[in-house]
Amino acid sequence: MKQNKLSYKIQQYLLFGGPGTALFLAVVIVPFIYGLYLTLTSWDGVSAVKPFVGFQNFVEAFSDGDYWAAMGRTVIYSIFAVVFINILAFGLAYLVTQGIKGQNFFRAGFFVPNLIGGIVLGYVWKFVFNRAFVAIFNSTSLLSTTEGAMFCLILVSVWQYAGYMMLIYVAGFMSVSKDVEEASRIDGCTSAQAMKNVTIPLMRSSFVQCIFLSITRCFVVYDVNLSLTNGEPFKSSTMAAMHVYNQAFTYKNYGLGQSEAVILFLVCAIVGVTQVLIGKRGEVEA
């Protein structure tokens, strides 16, 4: 059979999968591997020379106090942001799946902040915190204090991502069989008991996806960080990604910045994948 020949299969693959694979290699795999190579150099990001320094950059990265302080802040920021994003998104999804009037309008409305880019969103909220709230409450800007800046960053991230995660939760709510919900009502569940015992367990895959997406997005937050606080005051809101960027492009330590980026990637991947592996246990089709 012609279809069973290896050469035929390769031809077919190259025809249909080839362009996509080439593009993926060109824009993801090659830069990633090249980036790994750069971690072994002391390149400044500009010169043509890339002196090989072995694992020196990783040694420096592990002893870079600012980097680990930024990493610590990123972890704290991520914990709060992930929790609040998911609580709010779940609540909104519940609200817009109850058949209320105009629920499609609300779904679209809650999703809009996700369409506005992080940079624009950051500047809009910066205006709100620095001008509007200051004028209304006649107080100093929240962005001017260390705790306030972190709070603002979390608030804006929640605002930005809750609508997006809401859509995944909406899909989760809609995938729960109506018959199963009704069976739980007949079995004696109150609304809260049905939610706890039936709906939430059946939406486990939505939780896994949303938590994974929010963790990975929060760990590498940069745009909102840049436009809203720019790491200020006193670097108290500098997140790991911003520190990496500054290290590579502002301080011209590209090799070090790159190795810090690799560490950030590993931390993010380990946390994300662990969460998915744990979450996937006991997952069932609704």
Add this chain to the structure above:
Amino acid sequence: MSEVILKGIKKIYDGDVTAVHDVNIHIKDKEFIVLVGPSGCGKSTTLRMVAGLEDISDGELYIDGKLCNDVEPKDRDIAMVFQSYALYPHMTVRDNLGFALKLKKVPKAEIKRKVEEVARVLDITQYLDRKPKALSGGQRQRVAIGRAMVRDPKVFLMDEPLSNLDAKLRNQMRAEIIKLRSRINTTFMYVTHDQTEAMTLGDRIVIMKDGFVNQIGTPQELFGKPVNLFVAGFIGMPVMNFFAGCNLLLEGGKYYAEIRNVKFELDEFQQKALKSRNQKPCEIICGIRPQHITVGEGELSAKVEVSELLGTEFNLHARSGDDEVVMVIPTMDLNTDVSMGANIKFTVQPKLIQLFDKETKNNLIWYDPVSAKANAPECARY
């Protein structure tokens, strides 16, 4: 006592779409009642109103003497088996069975005892620690029934519980339900679109169409005394033969049914019934069940188009004038050629002819306007 009384129950969607019209059913304690009808006739909606899953737009629902219109499903002391089984996919069979009891805060030991007892009765003990995904359709159906049984409810509701099973398993489960019924001895309300299920399971059957109750009666009553053309056509397999263009004649004080210009003198009971309602001669539709036709001799003739031998009987599809006539003829003592293309003579006992008014489609003998009014004002709206 777990009577269920539906008094003038209506379901109106969005203020103008009436799905269920003025249903009146009195289900006696421990009675097995079957709601049957074609898709969209309102049978499931009626059941869901009894379950509390749909609001009642108008009328009153009593369960065990208590007005339940606004009572939450969990407080009605009912159990329901869904068409899709509606098992909790994230729970084991054991947890599915014990869930309702757990919510009622029944002691764990008691839950365990009841779950294991039900599992033993339904022969699903070996599956108790499996999840529903790992069960076959029939096993899932048993779990769904078990989940309802374990609660020992006042009323057992079943919404097309056998529809998702293949024909063989359906027959098997039907027998299981009959056995189950004798074992748990409670009030059953069962919805199906399958008239065989309705006939074999129900103490009484409620036939619905377009949201109206057409007739309520025992299987035998529905088979022998259909109040209108719809009921006559819905109950019975193969479907009743209808002869259009027939006449009801009144000659010399006696009524005759005229089919294909052949006059059949109606029997004494029919004569009395027609006289009591002072029936005028009119154009009628005559209904004859395939099993009531006798082949060999007779005044009517037909040409066999299809002849199906089913062992003990033949199913004949014959053409008589413009009508296709289906006949079920026992093979025993059959002396007539009933092969394809054969011309046959057939007849029917007049007392077995059903007479339907051509205009109203109601049965001239069995339609009772008074009881129809009591059941549903427009139940005869065919």
